[in-house]
Amino acid sequence: MAVEQTLQEGMLQRHVMTLIVAHLRDHNLIQAATAVANATMTPLNSEVPQNKLLDLVRKGMSAERDEIGRGAAPSVDMGMSASGGAMSAGYGPLPALPTMSLDFSSVQETKGSSKIFPKHDSRHVSEHKNVARCARFSPDGRLIATGSADTSIKLFEVEKIRQMMMADGGMREGPVRPVIRTFYDHMQPINDLDFHPQSAILISGAKDRTIKFFDFSKPAARRAFRVIQDTHNVRSVSFHPCGDYLLAGTDHPIAHLYDVNTFQCYLSSTVQDAHVGGAVNQVRYSPNGSMYVTASKDGGVRIWDGVSARCVRAITGAHGSTEATSATFTKDQRYVLSCGKDSSVRLWEVGSGRQVKQYNGSQHSQIRCQAAFNQTEEFILCIDEVTNEVVVWDALTDDIAGRFPSNHVGAPRWLEHSPSEPCFVTCGTDRSVRFWRGSIM
Known part of the structure; x- marks a missing residue:
């Protein structure tokens, strides 16, 4: 089981690195993408859907908020409240806004x-x-x-x-x-x-x-x-x-x-x-x-x-x-x-x-x-x-x-x-x- 778990974690790590490299590449941060690709032996030109990493992070944050909602919600303190204490939530859960852009090319x-x-x-x-x-x-x-x-x-x-x-x-x-x-x-x-x-x-x-x-x-x-x-x-x-x-x-x-x-x-x-x-x-x-x-x-x-x-x-x-x-x-x-x-x-x-x-x-x-x-x-x-x-x-x-x-x-x-x-x-x-x-x- 330990070997299998290690293999699974290794596959997950490679997948994460592929997403990171693709994200940097797709947002014109070529130098950073190349550096990460070379350091982690990750292909630079992997085919990954546009903004895939952002979509996964967004879903993860949403799931995390749901988990917090089912338990005791922590107070939010950004250090910017007028009274110096915890600040009330600004908007609550944001609605699902359009994320797809037209293909002008x-x-x-x-x-x-x-x-x-x-x-x-x-x-x-x-x-x-x-x-x-x-x-x-x-x-x-x-x-x-x-x-x-x-x-x-x-x-x-x-x-x-x-x-x-x-x-x-x-x-x-x-x-x-x-x-x-x-x-x-x-x-x-x-x-x-x-x-x-x-x-x-x-x-x-x-x-x-x-x-x-x-x-x-x-x-x-x-x-x-x-x-x-x-x-x-x-x-x-x-x-x-x-x-x-x-x-x-x-x-x-x-x-x-x-x-x-x-x-x-x-x-x-x-x-x-x-x-x-x-x-x-x-x-x-x-x-x-x-x-x-x-x-x-x-x-x-x-x-x-x-x-x-x-x-x-x-x-x-x-x-x-x-x-x-x-x-x-x-x-x-x-x-x-x-x-x-x-x-x-x-x-x-x-x-x-x-x-x-x-x-x-x-x-x-x-x-x-x-x-x-x-x-x-x-x-x-x-x-x-x-x-x-x-x-x-x-x-x-x-x-x-x-x-x-x-x-x-x-x-x-x-x-x-x-x-x-x-x-x-x-x-x-x-x-x-x-x-x-x-x-x-």
């Missing part, structure tokens, strides 16, 4: 039958006292946070917004108030927001050079319980999927990587990794945190190793000499979608850095707007600041699948789509926040 040179973007109902849900500058959905899509030039942050519950929209049709009685928290703690306009991946924590980056942590599990909390003081205007923030690190895109040419627990800051030590024109407009982690992407005022888009913080792919002049205003990964991490002030939205292949698609037909040369996938990645949304419309493309064919009035007074400066359902939010220079609800596709 198979249609690079072809045209097909474009889809029609479903009709969406729009509703004004709140108003800031100054320009509504940014918005973010929680990882489960149940909450929305918006930030304003009036230095406030509003937290919305999506279910209450749905109830509000039902009330418009006479199906409910009495007012519905979707804003469940309002935070005041910045001195200057807020540029970006992000939710912690597991806990009830919201972070904000602002022109006052700070990143602030808000605990939204406490109804009475209005102020930040922790603050990172940066040296530059904080333009963009993004949590690592594990929640232990965060990135800040600032007026400095290299993104700042912070340890959430110690607040220690790390920078790439290689000068040539910096964006020549300075100012990182947006930074976003890939779904598993193995990479992150930056969009810069110099028009460049750069892809970085999530562990070493070294630039692994520089797409200089991705939007010519105009600013690259946003960049985000597809779910499979094989592509990056970027938006720029050259009035174009572009899709780039991570492995080669080549352009795969270009989406034309909207004008955005003044506002620092962003392009966003819908929850299935079948559509791409952006704004046209001249016609004041929301423009939608079929992601595969690059044809315009719809365009409709934004209902803002003046073009919205931010558009953010839900990760879990057909709905999105727009924020405007008219101070308003609008929610868009579509039919199930």
Whole structure:
């Protein structure tokens, strides 16, 4: 039995190493994949389904949570509670979100039958006292946070917004108030927001050079319980999927990587990794945190190793000499979608850095707007600041699948789509926040 057990453990070890090597290889970490393969005598080119290791880890963590649920649930202490004690759970079990990405590589040179973007109902849900500058959905899509030039942050519950929209049709009685928290703690306009991946924590980056942590599990909390003081205007923030690190895109040419627990800051030590024109407009982690992407005022888009913080792919002049205003990964991490002030939205292949698609037909040369996938990645949304419309493309064919009035007074400066359902939010220079609800596709 001992011999048989040893053989089984050996087979399991080889299988684990094969998964690790394939995972590193498929996420363009070739040097690391080669090192592990050579050290463990594991084939480098084993055929393993995409994201197999992630799927197994996800299932294992789910099973572990189920086991804890059947016993005594331990308290969660991340060292970031405003009171210094155990923190209440942020979201509970996350719903099963779409994980499969469209295969853009198979249609690079072809045209097909474009889809029609479903009709969406729009509703004004709140108003800031100054320009509504940014918005973010929680990882489960149940909450929305918006930030304003009036230095406030509003937290919305999506279910209450749905109830509000039902009330418009006479199906409910009495007012519905979707804003469940309002935070005041910045001195200057807020540029970006992000939710912690597991806990009830919201972070904000602002022109006052700070990143602030808000605990939204406490109804009475209005102020930040922790603050990172940066040296530059904080333009963009993004949590690592594990929640232990965060990135800040600032007026400095290299993104700042912070340890959430110690607040220690790390920078790439290689000068040539910096964006020549300075100012990182947006930074976003890939779904598993193995990479992150930056969009810069110099028009460049750069892809970085999530562990070493070294630039692994520089797409200089991705939007010519105009600013690259946003960049985000597809779910499979094989592509990056970027938006720029050259009035174009572009899709780039991570492995080669080549352009795969270009989406034309909207004008955005003044506002620092962003392009966003819908929850299935079948559509791409952006704004046209001249016609004041929301423009939608079929992601595969690059044809315009719809365009409709934004209902803002003046073009919205931010558009953010839900990760879990057909709905999105727009924020405007008219101070308003609008929610868009579509039919199930």
